[in-house]
Amino acid sequence: MTGHPKILNVELGSKSYPIFIGSELLTQKSFITDHIHGQQVMIVSNTTVAPLYLDQVARQLDEYNVEFIILPDGEQYKTLETVNTIFDALLKSKFDRTSTLIALGGGVVGDITGFAAASYQRGINFIQIPTTLLSQVDSSVGGKTGVNHDLGKNMIGAFFQPKAVIIDVNTLDTLNDREFSAGMAEVIKYGLLGNADFLSMIEENIELIMNRDKDLITDVIFRSCEDKAQIVALDEFENGKRALLNLGHTFGHGIENTFGYGVYLHGEAVSIGMHMAAMLSMLEGDLSKEDINRIQNLLSKANLPTTIKKSMDSESLIKAMSLDKKSIDGNIRLVLLKSIGDSLITGSYSKENFNTVVSNFCH
Template sequence: MTLHELEVELGPRRYPIRIGRGLLDQPEALAALVTGRHALVVTDGNVAPHYLARVQAALAGKTLQALVLPPGEQEKTLARFTEVMAALAAMGASRDATVVALGGGVVGDLAGFAAACWMRGVRFVQLPTTLLAMVDSSVGGKTAVDLPQGKNLVGAFHQPAAVLADTATLDTLREREFSAGLAEVVKYGAIADAEFFAWLEDNAEALMARNPDALAHAIATSCRHKAGIVARDETEQGERMLLNFGHTFGHAIETEQGYGGLLHGEAVAVGMVLAARLSADLGRAPWSDTARLAALLERFDLPVALPAGLSGEALLGRMKLDKKAVSGRIRLILWAGLGRAEVVPDVPESEILPILEA
């Protein structure tokens, strides 16, 4: 088994990211991540049948509870957050408790936000089981829940104590979810690493076949980029905004569809193409790079155009509520071409609307 080990360094604070096959089959390593007496494992109905028993067995010496939530982005709500808090209260969780997030991005965001709020912040550990969570949401400490008005509007920055990504869990991931995760992998090449983007083009078939070596390289490279950016800008005051390439468009799509249409990664794929098209329209980037981006996403079975039936005006209204907007003015992550993302403040609505209505 090839093990990739990275660290996220935040001044005097740091935490490990471990990536490899079979990590959930190492009970001593799992147990070492829970340093206190209480542990709450938060997971969902898709993940629990496959992996919950292993985690419970590894933590058998702790005061342990498991909370199994329904799967899906539509469950990332304040009501589900309240359930997690109630579970912590019911078990009498103390300040040395650990919340363990076993699942994808929804579980990680929700469990992490609960850990941030319980007694003003307790330890939590990320055990991501989806590709999207492994390469993006499990690293960096962004935790949140959604509101009907917008995605991730209620949340906190709360870093995990560790991220343990067992790539064997990807064997049971549905094809659509797997492809959705590849959108976030492509993002790192698009915003910061043209060489990695070219590697993805050369290895697209191997990745779609879930080749273990190709997957491990893609995950480790993505996490290395994420860890570096988070270390330099933990609370998204500047450079970390670049990680939202495609997300302002994508979040608007997800919200307008009521979190029941495109998956997050699918919406981000569409959003990245829209951001690239807008960049080209504004003369900031070559059209040829937009074409390469769309072509690679399509090779990963991802959508590259807006779903039918969405109003451009409605999407624009959603974008105004994006967390990066300032005083109602839309701030977008655009690019100057492959590997060169940039923050562009106050993009005129008159330039954005045609992209949303094309």
């Protein structure tokens, strides 16, 4: 696989860009340098990823003026204050409009770096090098950037597309099991919301995937990115169909926000959220009990939670969910399942059924 990655293009007219997926891509210069414009490059990473991969990336950039900024690791640092540390570094080093930011890390690093790139001098070049499964299949693709606020997740940000996404599956060798499972929540999401054949493939191969079979993982990442890229190409700014990608996320973001960022990993909260959305879909008459068991079984085989383990007040969760970006005039809009592989976004569901699901999961 070395030197011959799978290539997927995100088709967005003048903002189109390639996604490269393969092994040992970080040791091959051109994947990065082909997408750098000026001479000034700043690599943004964190305290976990930088010791593992920063030198490897920097070695490919010896002809550039390269600087680094190393952020603390964790969702709780996805804030405006952290973004401001990047602005400080860019300004102190006199980075100009031809500069390039490189995000080297997971979803938090990618979201923060992308938002800094979108904002600095009203927009500079940036490249995504995602190092976690979750960021490889989801957050690095599609141009959503931003930070959290105490009152809501991802409420401050911008749509800003990278110049390229470079996915080296070898970075998953150093990813811990909990983070790998968190990424699988987003993989399973693609199957549930619009690709029943993909879901069946995951079910048939879940043990090998969880054992990190390289060929299977590469295929899983490619197919996940392919599904997302097709939706993003149709709806870059989430005015319609792209909102389907939030299956489980409104419940999940509410869980994250209520407990505080970091108690549940994003993928873990989304897993619980998908189970909640499936339960509501069943109460609405669209899914069967067998469908629920199938979904719960697959999430469990991916070592993901399907219930809220800690005590949570239902009113607090509903209040947090009402702050979701999809809410309109206080009406919480949700992605629900008409069947496995077929989804819709709606605010027209029984509030009694909704309250039943929330109270059953909160205790």
